[in-house]
Amino acid sequence: MITLWKAKSDAPNKFDKNINVGLHHLALAVDSLNDLNTIYNKIRQQGFDVEFSPELLREGPAKHMMCYEPSGIRIEFIYVPNE
Secondary structure, eight states, X not given: OOOOOOOSSXXXXXXXXXXXXXXXXXXXXXXXHHHHHHHHHHHHHTTOOEEEXXXXXXXXXXEEEEEEOTTSOEEEEEEOOOO
């Protein structure tokens, strides 16, 4: 389980992979495309910042989305179908 808390104020700095040192992002696998879409919808309903909605990863068939947790760390949710 991962808990995301909404801060009362914005994070001091937005993530920039070219200047920030440390964690680039946390990637979490999901079991189905439906799970990926459900997570996306719940995150948007809660008002979290979404970098991009579920889309193909490169040419597919994997799909992923990226969002930010309240302190600005990027979180990727990814679905890779069994082939």
